[in-house]
Amino acid sequence: MASTFEILAGRLARAFDRLAPGADPVLRPSERADYQANGALALAKTLGRSAREVAAEIADDVDLDGVASVEVAGPGFLNLTLEPAFLAERLAALLVDDRLGLELAPARTVVIDYSAPNVAKEMHVGNLRSTVIGDSLARLERLVGNRVVARNHVGDWGTPFGMLIEHLLDLGEDRAIAELSIGDLNGFYQGARAAFDADEGFRERSRARVVALQGGDDETRRLWRILVDLSVAYFSEIYAKLDVTLTREDVVGESSYNDALDGVVRDLDALGLLMESDGAQCVFPAGFTNRDGEPLPLIVRKRDEGFGYAATDLAAVRDRVERLGADELLYVVGAPQTQHLAMVAAVARRAGWLPDSVRFEHVAFGNVLGPDRKMLKTRSGESVKLVALLDEAIERADAALVERAIDLEVDARRELAAQVARAAVKYADLSTERQRDYVFDLDRMLAFEGDTGPYLQYAHARLRSILRRAGAVDLATATFALEESAARDLAIGLLGWPDAVATTLAGAAPHRLCAYLLDLAQRLTAFYDACPVLRAEGPVRLERLALCDLAARTLRLGLGGLGIEAPERM
RNA sequence: GCCCUCGUAGCUCAGGGGAUAGAGCAUUGGCCUCCGAAGCCAUGUGCGCAGGUUCGAAUCCUGCCGGGGGCACCA
Numbered sequence: 066m067a068s069t070f071e072i073l074a075g076r077l078a079r080a081f082d083r084l085a086p087g088a089d090p091v092l093r094p095s096e097r098a099d100y101q102a103n104g105a106l107a108l109a110k111t112l113g114r115s116a117r118e119v120a121a122e123i124a125d126d127v128d129l130d131g132v133a134s135v136e137v138a139g140p141g142f143l144n145l146t147l148e149p150a151f152l153a154e155r156l157a158a159l160l161v162d163d164r165l166g167l168e169l170a171p172a173r174t175v176v177i178d179y180s181a182p183n184v185a186k187e188m189h190v191g192n193l194r195s196t197v198i199g200d201s202l203a204r205l206e207r208l209v210g211n212r213v214v215a216r217n218h219v220g221d222w223g224t225p226f227g228m229l230i231e232h233l234l235d236l237g238e239d240r241a242i243a244e245l246s247i248g249d250l251n252g253f254y255q256g257a258r259a260a261f262d263a264d265e266g267f268r269e270r271s272r273a274r275v276v277a278l279q280g281g282d283d284e285t286r287r288l289w290r291i292l293v294d295l296s297v298a299y300f301s302e303i304y305a306k307l308d309v310t311l312t313r314e315d316v317v318g319e320s321s322y323n324d325a326l327d328g329v330v331r332d333l334d335a336l337g338l339l340m341e342s343d344g345a346q347c348v349f350p351a352g353f354t355n356r357d358g359e360p361l362p363l364i365v366r367k368r369d370e371g372f373g374y375a376a377t378d379l380a381a382v383r384d385r386v387e388r389l390g391a392d393e394l395l396y397v398v399g400a401p402q403t404q405h406l407a408m409v410a411a412v413a414r415r416a417g418w419l420p421d422s423v424r425f426e427h428v429a430f431g432n433v434l435g436p437d438r439k440m441l442k443t444r445s446g447e448s449v450k451l452v453a454l455l456d457e458a459i460e461r462a463d464a465a466l467v468e469r470a471i472d473l474e475v476d477a478r479r480e481l482a483a484q485v486a487r488a489a490v491k492y493a494d495l496s497t498e499r500q501r502d503y504v505f506d507l508d509r510m511l512a513f514e515g516d517t518g519p520y521l522q523y524a525h526a527r528l529r530s531i532l533r534r535a536g537a538v539d540l541a542t543a544t545f546a547l548e549e550s551a552a553r554d555l556a557i558g559l560l561g562w563p564d565a566v567a568t569t570l571a572g573a574a575p576h577r578l579c580a581y582l583l584d585l586a587q588r589l590t591a592f593y594d595a596c597p598v599l600r601a602e603g604p605v606r607l608e609r610l611a612l613c614d615l616a617a618r619t620l621r622l623g624l625g626g627l628g629i630e631a632p633e634r635m
Numbered sequence: 636g637c638c639c640u641c642g643u644a645g646c647u648c649a650g651g652g653g654a655u656a657g658a659g660c661a662u663u664g665g666c667c668u669c670c671g672a673a674g675c676c677a678u679g680u681g682c683g684c685a686g687g688u689u690c691g692a693a694u695c696c697u698g699c700c701g702g703g704g705g706c707a708c709c710a
Contacts, residue, residue, distance in 0.1 A: 093651075103653050110690060139654050140690080183710085223710060319710080345708050356636065356706050367708040374710045401704055403639060431641080432703075440703095469673080497648060500640065502703070509647070513673040515659040516648080523673050531670055568651070580649060583658075590674055599670040613670095635673090 066166050068563035069155060070100070072132060073145060077102050080127035084119070085112065098144035099133070099557055105141045116141030152556050153545040159559065160541055160611055165619055167563045169210035176214045176385045177203050179397035180304075180311055183220035184296040184318070185229050187251040188303050189448035190433045190441050190505065191399070197494045197628065198430060199397035200309045201575045205566060205626045214389050217311050218381070219300070221293050221318035225257075227275035230288045231267060232257035238291070245295040248302070248452070279371075293318070306455055308487050308628060322380035326372045329379050330365055336416055344368035350411035353404070363408045375409060382413045386423055393424040395573060400429040400500060428573045431502035433494075441505050454505075458486035461511050462519075471635070481632055485519050486511070488629045492518030495627055496579035516583055518629055521620060524586040525631045528617035531598055535610050543611035544604060551588075551595040552612060558588040559615050566626065575627060582623045589616050 067075070070092065077090035081104055088108050095101035105123055109116035120141040129135055133145045159165050179199020182188045199215075206213045232253070233241040244253050260267045277285040297316055304311050330346060333339045338348045340362075347362030355361045365376040385391045396406055406427045413419035435441040441449055463482035471478060493510035497503045513519045547553040565581035568574070598609040621631040 091653080093653085095654095096657095097654075101653090106653070106690070116690075142654070220710060225709085343707070347707075354637070354706080356638095358637070362707055364708050369708080371708080373708060375708095377710085399704095400640065404705055405710095407639095429640085438702090465673095498641095501648085502641080504647075506647085509660075512660080515673095517659085520659095520673065523671085527671055527673085534670065572651085576649080577651090580658085583649095587658085591676095593670070594675045597670065601670095634671095 066158060066162070066168060068166060068168070068567075069147070069560040070564045073100055073102075073129075076127055076129055076132065077104070077123075077143075080123045081108070083126060084108065084123065094561070095144060097138065099147045100145040101138075102143040102145065105143060109141060147557070149547060152547055152553070152560075155560055156545045156556055156611070156615065157543070159615055160543065164208075165562050165615065165622060166560070167209065167566055167622075172210050172212050173392040174212045174214065174390050175206045175393040175395065176216055176389055176391040177206070177395045177397065178216045178218050178381075179203070179395075180300075180309075181218045181220065181398070182296075182300055185225075185245070185250055185257075185292050186220075186254050186296075187448075188300065188451040190451060190454060191448060193433060193451055193454075193490075194430045194494055194499070195397045195399070196304075196307065196309055196311075197491050198428065198499060198575060199395075200311065200628045201491075201495055201578075201626065202395060202397065202428065202570070202573055203310060204628055205570055205575075205578070208622070208626055209566060209570065214385070214391070215311055215315040216381075216385070217300075217316045217318075219293075219297070219316055219318040221296075222320040222323070222377075224275055226278055226289060226292070227271035227273070228257045228261045228267075229254070229292055230274050230278070230285065231270045232260055233288055233292065235260065235267075238288075242291065242295065245292070245299070248299050250296065250299065251447075251450070293320075303451060303455075306452065306483075307491075308484075308630065310628075319374070319377050322377045322384065325380035325384065326376045329376050329383070330372075333365065333379075333412075333416060338412070338415060339365070345373075348412045348415075350408050350415065352411070353408055361408070363412055375405070375412075378406075378409045379413060379416075379418070382409065382425075383418045386419060391423060393426070394419075395426050395428050397428045397430070400431055403427060403429055426573060428499070430499040434502050434504045436504065436506065438504065455486065455490065458490050458507055458511065459483050461507060462486040462489065465511065465513065466635075481635055484630045484632050485522065485635065488518030488522050488624075490518075491627060491629055492521070492579065495575040496583075498576055499574065518624075519635075521582055521586055521624060522629070522631060522635060524589055525617055525620040525624065526633060526635045528589070528613050528620070529633050531593075531613055532610065532617065534599055538607065538610055540607070540611045540614050543607045545608055545611070546604070547608075549596050551592045552609070555585075555588045555592040555612055555616065558585045559612075559619055561585075562619050562623070565623070569626075578623060578626060582620060582627075585616065585619060585623075592616075 074092045081088040081090050089104050091103040105120035106116045109119045120137040120143055124135045124137055132151050133147045136144050138144045177199055180196040182192045203213045203215055340347050342362055345364045345368045346366035347364050349360040349362055353361040363375045364373040367373055410425045433441045443449055459482050462485040466478055466482055489510040547556055565578055569578040596609055601609055624631045
């Protein structure tokens with residue numbers, strides 16, 4: 066089913082085409098009507114005619130019978146108002162559509178690189194955004210029918226592992242395992258770091274251990290595997306706590322590409338792209354310069370013959386395109402990596418590993434700030450543990466539920482508190498334009514009013530409550546007269562769902578979906594403020610119940626796309 | 636020094652070249668014998684500055700100012 070927007074755009078495009086082939090109708094949602102088309106103004110200029118005249122001609126010519134009425138307004142806008150019969154028909158179709166008008170796209174393979182915590186390091190707020198944004202995009206891509214391959218590119222390789230393995234040995238395997246198993250990754254890492262900083266002998270052993278690790282020494286690899294496995298198990302606990310869809314199968318860490326790194330260097334060399342510079346093997350993609358204005362290298366092999374992370378990233382691109390058959394590569398990675406990823410993409414394109422037909426997008430995001438507007442840290446200056454943050458959110462949500470005297474058993478209340486806390490934290494992260502920094506403020510995000518996750522959950526739960534009270538009703542027989550403006554406004558909002566998803570995915574911008582859902586919730590509360598549902602009778606009652614049902618399902622599906630649960634009651 | 640990014644109401648933020656720039660919070664004032672008031676309605680001297688492109692600029696371009704980030708072997 067084409068969306069309402071698409072239907073209008075299609076009809077208008079044909080009329081514009083007849084006047085000037087290829088002219089854009091510039092269709093937009095409107096404050097003054099349901100939609101407005103602004104294309105006549107631009108067209109008038111190129112045709113050398115008055116805009117109102119052009120608009121009038123299009124209004125006259127366009128075939129919108131049974132869809133919308135059109136009128137010329139202002140200097141040459143076309144205001145479109147959907148016909149009641151059309152609205153009624155669309156809503157009736159949505160009633161029997163689980164996807165609420167969302168079309169299944171021809172399936173594309175979308176590889177989404179997100180979360181990517183470091184082995185033997187605590188997950189902190191810095192990992193939060195990548196995880197939450199990436200998971201939302203993954204859910205939305207699945208929702209529109211794409212094949213999603215999630216890649217959790219964990220940091221499981223590199224020089225720190227010499228130090229970490231030596232520390233594991235110093236502690237004794239059993240004790241190290243015990244420490245890591247209870248999730249004290251920070252303690253373990255800091256212990257290793259302290260030994261490394263204080264003890265020259267330890268440093269020597271660490272360096273030797275890195276060599277052994279890279280050389281494939283069996284015992285060293287076994288010890289390394291312990292660190293990786295325990296960390297991944299811990300990450301899984303956090304993902305469960307966050308209700309994130311990442312699984313162990315999605316963990317494809319840096320080390321996974323080790324065997325492909327030689328090939329990356331060899332093939333770049335064979336393509337004539339590789340240059341030696343200061344002893345390092347580099348590619349110099351066009352358009353990148355350093356602070357002296359000289360060409361900037363992407364270092365694939367370091368002077369010490371170790372591989373740089375550029376080599377790993379290039380190997381990953383090849384794997385994702387060639388083996389996984391990716392049509393899109395999304396990297397949900399912080400903004401500081403912008404230049405690096407741009408260089409990786411440029412080199413991959415040059416090398417022919419990344420065809421123009423494959424979309425490569427850096428889904429960059431800003432920092433999480435503390436109340437002082439600086440990077441969020443604990444009082445002692447350390448990064449904040451994600452788990453501590455979540456636990457506090459859960460406690461506060463639970464306290465709020467207790468205060469509201471929710472009639473629930475303790476276990477059910479605790480589970481609800483967790484759902485509300487997740488909604489609060491995720492929504493706060495997703496609802497601002499992702500490139501911006503945002504201030505982490507539990508009080509604001511947990512407020513059950515205004516622009517928050519819990520408020521949207523509440524809007525849904527309230528609808529469910531009404532529908533429960535209504536009992537068994539055959540909604541499919543509902544008809545939509547939409548006599549009250551509040552009901553009509555809600556209907557228009559419901560029809561915007563497919564477009565909200567489309568614009569969200571086009572920009573990898575979950576905040577657009579957040580804005581849509583908040584707008585819908587506001588239409589909703591205005592609606593049942595003006596239109597009593599259960600006290601109405603006959604067809605009007607049925608119509609209103611059907612609108613409630615559609616709104617509830619849209620909220621549930623939309624929140625689901627954000628990775629937020631929609632409890633039945635709260 | 637170069638590059639990227641952000642700068643919108645008291646605060647937190649939307650704004651896909653179009654009409655009178657919008658929400659939420661906060662403020663003030665109205666609404667509950669009525670489906671969940673976690674709500675509704677009302678309430679405002681705001682686009683960092685200066686140019687430019689355009690019929691039309693918060694949006695595109697240039698230059699400044701301010702915050703953040705990046706600019707060769709840590710990943």
